[in-house]
Amino acid sequence: MSVSQITTHVLDTTRGRPASGVAVQLLGFVDGHIDEHVDGLWRQIAAGVTDADGRVTDLGPDSVAAGRYRLRFDTGAYFAALGTDTFFPEVVLTFTVAEGDEHCHVPLLLAPFAYSSYRGS
Numbered sequence: 001m002s003v004s005q006i007t008t009h010v011l012d013t014t015r016g017r018p019a020s021g022v023a024v025q026l027l028g029f030v031d032g033h034i035d036e037h038v039d040g041l042w043r044q045i046a047a048g049v050t051d052a053d054g055r056v057t058d059l060g061p062d063s064v065a066a067g068r069y070r071l072r073f074d075t076g077a078y079f080a081a082l083g084t085d086t087f088f089p090e091v092v093l094t095f096t097v098a099e100g101d102e103h104c105h106v107p108l109l110l111a112p113f114a115y116s117s118y119r120g121s
Contacts, residue, residue: 003057004046005064006097008071009107009120010054018054019110022078023047026060029068042070066099071106079112086112093117 006026010019027042046060076089097104105120 003062003103004060005062005102006060006069006071006104006106007055007057008050008059008105009056010050010073011107011109012054012111013109014111018050018052019078020050020052020054021081022050022054023074024050024056024059025070025072027070027072028064029070045069064097066097066101068094068096069104070094071108073108073110075110075115078110084112088113088115091115095119 008024010022010024011017012019024047025044026046026048028045030041030043045064048056048059050056071093073091073093074089075086075091079086091108091110093106093108095104095106107117107120109116
């Protein structure tokens with residue numbers, strides 16, 4: 001099994017368990033390039049869905065260049081499937097991958113009316 005350089009894990013803190021079935025997009029910042037897949041200045045690199053453990057380990061390539069990246073989580077669809085109202089229909093986390101970073105894990109702690117994140121290991 002291959003593990004991407006950028007990975008994520010979503011924990012539903014209200015339910016106290018992993019959030020499975022959350023759609024996630026990985027976007028990279030486009031610095032002056034024209035690309036047909038550009039959303040503003042961000043290009044989609046990969047997309048995935050969290051597994052039963054709330055993880056996406058195959059999100060994108062094995063290696064990415066240093067730069068700015070985003071993870072966009074479709075939290076609205078996740079909470080709608082649970083029949084739960086939410087204030088945040090999506091969560092977008094922007095972060096930097098430094099030159100020489102071997103692995104970048106970006107967890108999301110999620111609740112219907114709050115979220116937080118940190119640099120994981």
